[in-house]
Amino acid sequence: MENQVTNNANALRLFFTEDVFLVADKSVKIQPEVQMEPVLEVAANLGSPEVPAIQNTENEQISEKKIPNLVKEYPENAEKAPVAEEPVAEKVFKFLGGNKKSVLILVNDKNNDVSTEQGRELLRKIVKAVELATPDFALLNYASYAGTNFIELHQFFKPQLLLAFGVNTADLNLDLIWQHEIIVHETTRMIFAPELHQLDGDLNAKKSLWGNLKKL
Structure with a gap:
């Protein structure tokens, strides 16, 4: 007897002439043939290929070596070295x-x-009266060095005699008062008088100056 089983679609239409309806049976669970993987894992796998981490052998070698302690410890009561002034x-x-x-x-x-x-x-005339020549003295115009005190002048010139015309004790930062008499300050004898042009027309000031010059 011939095999009655057939898969031919035209032959099957001869036997099944009525409408056939497919009803889903939710009680039956059909396992998918292909196991689905999570979307996130797939997306992660589709990313850029992982680059193998480069091992920093230099840092490892440094870490393996023992780093000496560079902080120098001092005793609590150590004396500080004095700082030299400039x-x-x-x-x-x-x-x-x-x-x-x-x-x-x-x-x-x-x-x-x-x-x-x-x-x-x-x-x-004044210089000649005290028997001085140009090489013997230093002549300085204080107007070019306003604010210079006696210490600075003494440090540079080291004067044994100071004749000041138009410069007073306050200008030189000296706590001294001129009373028309020779002032001896440390090793310096000092005579103060008006500015030269003014002095030339002041007879009393010239007499006071001549009197002090004679005492030198």
Whole structure:
């Protein structure tokens, strides 16, 4: 007897002439042939390929070595070394003369190198009266160095005699009062007088100056 089983679609239509309805049976669970994987894992697998981590052998070698302790410990009662003070730069002055006899002459004229013609002539007479020549003294116009004190002048010139014309004790930061008499401060004898041009026309001031010059 021939096999009655057939899979031919045309032959099957001859036997099944009625409508056939497919009803889903929810009680029956059919396992999928292919096991589904989580979407997140698939997405992660589709990312850029993992780059193998480069092992830093240099850092490992450093970590393996014992790093010495660079912090130096001091005892609590250790004495601190005194900090040396920076030396103060010595002020430099531009002056006339040679200062061989340590005589400093201060003038104070903003308009002239020394003074007017009358003032310069008076100064020549003063210098001659005390028997000084140009190489013996240092002549400085204080107007070019306003604010300079006696310590700075003494540090540079080391004067044994100071003749100040138009410069007073306050200008030199000296706590002294001029009373028309020679002032001896430390190793320096000092005489103060008006500015040379003014002094030339002040008879009383000139007499006071001549009287002090005779005591030298």
